[in-house]
Amino acid sequence: MNILFVCSRNQWRSPTAEKIFQPVQEHVFRSAGTSEQARIKISAKTLVWADLVFVMEKKHKQQLVSRFGTTAREKEIVVLNIPDEYGYMDEELITMLKTAVTPYL
Template identity: 75%
Template sequence: MNILFICSRNQWRSPTAEKIFQGHQHHQFRSAGTSESARIKISSKLLEWSDLILVMEKKHKQQLISKYGPVAREKQIEVLDIPDDYVFMDEELIEMLHTSVTPYLEEQC
């Protein structure tokens, strides 16, 4: 399964998630951001690649649906509710990601 992590600028939260889950036996991971200044910007190609989209905040889900309409609506998009309060590989962020993401990985195996 292809899982896409989304945050705003693709600098802290979504790249951390991508890094800590890389190498999972059953899933492939990528990350992107919704902002014009994102390191890797969300695109139709990334949305089409993904089977599951995990966004950090509700606003990210709304932005995807607003900008990509039908492509986004046909995808499973889940909100993790992780605020933009962390830096890359922050220990508390890693713990929150493990707690929030692991149930999705287990149900998709």
């Protein structure tokens, strides 16, 4: 399964998620951001690639639906409710991600 993690700037939350789940061999993981300043910007191609999408906040899901319409509506998008207050590979962030995402794997 192709799994995509989305946050705003693709600097801390979604890259952390991509990194910590990378060892799970059954799936392929990528990350992207919704902001114009994102390290890797979300694209329609990336969204089509994903079988399952995890967004950090409700606003990210709204942005995906607003920008990509039917493509986003047809995807399973899970809102993790993880605020933008953690650094890359922050231990608390890792714990939250593992707790929220592991049941879907």
